[in-house]
Amino acid sequence: MSVTIKDVAKLAKVAPSTVSRVIANNPRISEKTKNRVREAMESLGYHPNYNARSLANRSTQSIGLVMPSSVDKVFQNPFFPEVIRGISTKAHEEDFAIYMSTGQSEQESLEGVERMLHGGRVDGVIILYSSIDDKIMSFLQEEKFPFSVIGKPYNNVNQITHVDNDNVQAGKDVTDYLIQLGHKRIAYVCGSLDSVVSMDRKLGYKKALQDANISYQEEYILKEELLNDGGIKEISRLMSLQSPPTALIVKDDLLSFSIMGTIDKMGYSIPKDLSLVSFNNLMLSEFTRPPLTTVDIDIFNLGYHAADCLLNLIKNPGQEAKQVIVPHRLVERQTGQRI
């Protein structure tokens, strides 16, 4: 079997408890014995067993990640690798390990989280999305289990630790940008109906219109759900309106890519016939033709701070919920044009 604390103790001629204290770098152990023990650990190739430690400790030094239930292709979204990169950078700094949980349905995901939590596999959880009426979030709240959310929770915003962009402002910013370019008929492509991010941006969109005395038109609102086939149907509806829009705000770059394809197929040209601005600034957005004007939401830091908040919560239980806003910035490229 593998080498344990007892083997080390024997070799260093000390008690197991002493070895444990050396591992924890307990200041009450003399440097001399510390060195002796460390040599023994080294020469035996000792590695602490995390399970035993967790059991004795009631802490796991790991956090769990909850992905959206991946019924669909959402999962091919490069947003996730990037946000995970942020999380794991922070986790690594503090020597925390990362558990993942996915499921084909919300129910399956919930069960996964229940197992992680009750099974004592993790000390806390990060939810990588935020949607209305999320069961997992309610569950974690009920259990008073440490968690943080990427995006803004729908309810109890102030009681839940989360990190988000100022999406209302971001929505307003892009709309203002288009207005300032001379656009008055601006359409908006929502994300899925129950995404809070998307709702916030829409709020900003409305606000900008209002400030500019442009009336909000329901017919200018497209829903992502209706865009399965590349959205030809919805977009042609849009373009054949009496007064078709001159600009489009799109929920995220990924969706923009497909919409740009469709628009092209339909014989329209971006940005000549239609300006387009969206969100996320994926690496690829630089390489579309024309390159995408988009809001950089700093995905990496969304992840990094979510991990940071969670680790704080874990280390100082009973702490108040905290909210972090990660700054966004409009990256001007070529899909938005003066009218």
Added chain:
Amino acid sequence: MSVTIKDVAKLAKVAPSTVSRVIANNPRISEKTKNRVREAMESLGYHPNYNARSLANRSTQSIGLVMPSSVDKVFQNPFFPEVIRGISTKAHEEDFAIYMSTGQSEQESLEGVERMLHGGRVDGVIILYSSIDDKIMSFLQEEKFPFSVIGKPYNNVNQITHVDNDNVQAGKDVTDYLIQLGHKRIAYVCGSLDSVVSMDRKLGYKKALQDANISYQEEYILKEELLNDGGIKEISRLMSLQSPPTALIVKDDLLSFSIMGTIDKMGYSIPKDLSLVSFNNLMLSEFTRPPLTTVDIDIFNLGYHAADCLLNLIKNPGQEAKQVIVPHRLVERQTGQRI
């Protein structure tokens, strides 16, 4: 504290060991007591503690994922979410949990794996990439720890369980395809130098050329590493050759996106001036203009089978290494054109 096996035992008026047996669904326990115990578990909201179980069991019911060390933007590649979706689908079926490990460098990654392994956090590991001289792979072999690889290992191919496409064939297929469209001057954009996948495809490329009596030209080979700035320099070198290529084979769709952007910027048109075929068939590849002709490598199943193989290895230790080939298929869209 949370409810343990003893609490359940007390309530059901049995011994803790009996409860344990009920959990394991031991056939030697009478249905009657099983039911009584199950009721008790239910009413107390019992969940088994995985750490305790692992400790007693010396098995963790979890597997670890090793990502490439994410120095760069590689991480925004949608390949990874998709492959993870495959893995986690299989893992879920067998009630295994998933651990992740990343690092900023190969050294950091290796340390992460060492901790996972020696710390007893996982029963096995999947390596999500395959590169020449990988230290992590050697480490796992030395330790005789169960692992599987996505992609083909560079050394000891037959001793290592892995799942891959037939990349030589895939490379040959796309080249044949272009040749059959009338192309004779076909350039090839390698992936990073130490990727085995890329080497295999290049082999297929060479083979196809040979079969068609076309001579292999070193000047037609581009290296991804040189393409940081979108590759303008390398591509203009290519296009200003005495006899510039009429077709381009590109390592993966992601890279194709950026190359298509560059080529467009330079005033050339795809596929009129240059045909382009690549690999991966990302969701997005359907939406580029023109839509990408590319090889679908079935990323999901690459992940799914890697997990399957690993779980087999874990359950039947000492089993022989196994190799799985996931079929690929050329998806003909519009970037490859008859000359």
Added chain:
DNA sequence: TTGTAAGCGTTATCAC
């Protein structure tokens, strides 16, 4: 068919 008790590798609480 079920109970008893030892053990998995740690940490924590007392002693000294």
Added chain:
DNA sequence: GTGATAACGCTTACAA
């Protein structure tokens, strides 16, 4: 400063 010893929650011989 360091050493015994009892947890932590579970599994698994071995008994009964």
